[in-house]
Amino acid sequence: MARTCVFCGATPLTKEHTLPRWLKSALPPGGSRALHVRETESTRVQHVASALDATVKIVCAPCNNGWMNRLENEVRPFLPDLINGRAVELTPEDQRALASWSLKTMFMFSGQNKHPRLEMLPLKDCAAFYRDREPSRFMIARIGAMEPWENDEGSAMVEFVCPQYSGPDPTANPTYVSTLRIGWLLIQLVRAGSLNDDQVLAPFDPHPMFHPLWPVGATLTWPPLRPLPAAQMAAIACPPTLPIQVA
Ligand SMILES: [Zn+2]
Numbered sequence: 231m232a233r234t235c236v237f238c239g240a241t242p243l244t245k246e247h248t249l250p251r252w253l254k255s256a257l258p259p260g261g262s263r264a265l266h267v268r269e270t271e272s273t274r275v276q277h278v279a280s281a282l283d284a285t286v287k288i289v290c291a292p293c294n295n296g297w298m299n300r301l302e303n304e305v306r307p308f309l310p311d312l313i314n315g316r317a318v319e320l321t322p323e324d325q326r327a328l329a330s331w332s333l334k335t336m337f338m339f340s341g342q343n344k345h346p347r348l349e350m351l352p353l354k355d356c357a358a359f360y361r362d363r364e365p366s367r368f369m370i371a372r373i374g375a376m377e378p379w380e381n382d383e384g385s386a387m388v389e390f391v392c393p394q395y396s397g398p399d400p401t402a403n404p405t406y407v408s409t410l411r412i413g414w415l416l417i418q419l420v421r422a423g424s425l426n427d428d429q430v431l432a433p434f435d436p437h438p439m440f441h442p443l444w445p446v447g448a449t450l451t452w453p454p455l456r457p458l459p460a461a462q463m464a465a466i467a468c469p470p471t472l473p474i475q476v477a
Contacts (some may be wrong), residue, residue: 235290236341236353237360246294248338249388249412250302254282255312257387257413267440270349272366277412281388297363298334307329312452315375315414322446329371329444330364331415338410339390352404355421368403370431370474371419371444375453377460378413388412391467397421416458416467420474432477 234241290300296333302327304327311318312328320328358366365371378387388411395405405423409416422431433442438455458466 231287233358235293236337236356237293240290240292240345242291243287243289243414244287244291244294245287246298246338247282248284248286248342249282249335250294251282252302252306253256253309253313253412256313257281261284269360270363273381284342286338286341288338288377293360297370298459301327301331301334303362309415311427312415313413315453318453319449321449325443325446325450326364328417329419329428329446330359331417332371333365336390336392336410336419339410340392346395349415352406352421354403365419365444367430368423369419369421369444370434371417372437372440373443373452374416374418374440375414376411376416376456376463389467391463393468395472405472407467407469407472416452416466419444420472420476422472422476425476429476432475445469 233243235243237396244249305324308318308324309331313332339360355366355458388406389412390464391405392406392408396402397408402420403423407418407423411417420431425431431447434440439458441452441454
């Protein structure tokens with residue numbers, strides 16, 4: 231069966247860069263590595279690729295060249311500053327664009343993993359995102375600044391980590407924590423599995439290392455008061471319990 235666009239359901243599919251080519255000028259020249267890690271309770275898949283050359287074939291050309299491209303243009307004025315750790319003021323409209331761009335990019339990273347057993351790309355979430363073009367009421371997101379790090383294998387400029395917190399029922403709504411770091415910029419999005427119609431997700435607790443990003447708030451100045459320690463990436467990206475509450 232032909233695979234269809236994860237957003238609109240159309241065929242044929244075209245190759246889309248996981249990270250847009252225009253980011254090339256914002257990342258250090260040559261050899262920028264991307265590291266993405268997907269975790270379930272029992273499995274850990276780690277994949278290292280070039281940050282800018284990786285492609286994924288899960289969307290159609292009209293989506294790729296249309297609304298997804300417009301999303302790129304919306305974040306283009308400030309995303310390179312965030313990646314390079316330069317102070318940025320983010321208006322509510324900027325926050326909306328950045329949260330939406332991040333979710334789109336997280337979907338692209340999710341779709342890159344070819345391992346069928348770990349196909350976690352939440353199709354339900356893709357359809358809702360295509361309809362609304364922004365994160366859903368089941369999601370909250372926050373933004374921090376993390377000093378780029380180096381280890382024995384060199385530096386990874388881009389990291390994507392997305393542990394699942396869902397139970398074994400594949401028909402239930404997915405629950406996950408998705409963390410994307412590009413240079414200094416770190417965005418974390420939490421997707422709660424289920425909410426009653428009258429329930430909303432409580433905002434993140436105030437934190438010296440994070441600003442809330444979604445739902446959108448008042449104009450904020452990035453970076454937050456304190457940077458996130460790079461050594462805590464695993465603890466931040468894979469918290470032992472889901473860092474959300476229902477209000
Ligand atoms: Zn499409």
